[in-house]
Amino acid sequence: MCTMIAEKVKVDGSAKGASGWFNVAQANVSYDHPFNAPFEHALNIDFVSESQGLGARVAVELSEQAARELVKTILAVLDQAEREKVL
């Protein structure tokens, strides 16, 4: 370890985990050891709903470059939706 670099953000939406869909209440973002991705450190995002137990979690583990591209892509899509007045 371990960087201990972690932030939590409240979110509103749904995620599909091992037991099906659940309401997502929070996203936990860290740059620390991943469980599966082949990197020493990764940008990890856990979409969770702690009130539904620790198993209510959808995880992604991304390289730094992939995470930055994802952020840019999300913002680009939101910008386009705003331009097309669907937001």
Added chain:
Amino acid sequence: MYQTDMYEGLIAETITTTGANGDSINAYLARPLGKGPFPAMVLAHHMPGWDQWYRETTFKFAHHGYITISPNLYFRSGHGTPEDVAAKVRADGGISDDQAVGDLAGAMKYVRELPSSNGKVGVFGTCSGGRHAYLAACRAPGFNAIVDCWGGRVVMAPDQLNANFPVSPLDYTKDLPCPILGLFGNDDGNPTPDMVNQHEAELKKYGKVYQFHRYDSAGHGFFYYQGAAYRQAQAVDGWQKTFAFLEKYLA
């Protein structure tokens, strides 16, 4: 050394032990069958949790003749798969140093008091477990040897300190009462080779008994056979050095 006509047996099970603040926590215990006396080991699991690798490693130490206990340092964070529990701990920024030291001290007491113990107890940890093992060896009186495998953040900058991590482990070096074996990969980002050098310099400064081994072409977690970090030759050599060191100081 094992001979093919020797008797061999061990038992491994989940038990309950006493951790920090007198809390009951669970732990995995593996011990050789027989009267002993056997040396003992306490394993401090890594940031990815109280997982399969640590259960297997508990068993591995017992196979080598050590009463071995691996306390669940994430017990208070809830129960689920090891990954789900560890993900919660990661999101929470880790566990406090005081809690980890208390849990490891409780585990030391548990194994030392077993009738088959020879009275000597070592502590082993990898990753954050290496750091926790170092803290426990320095702060919890009674450990007779420590194996620190690529413990990160033993050397901490002032801006990394907070309520959970109030003191850089390096600053406890003067209190280390026992020999230390350190295994590190030269490609590791935490600890970096420079951090390992700082740690070694501090041990030397206080006249501690230490062995540090640095491996080329290895990074963080080179014992972990299940992942891309695994380095076969370095891992084999590291395990050989680990058991030679423990036999010297605990047998």
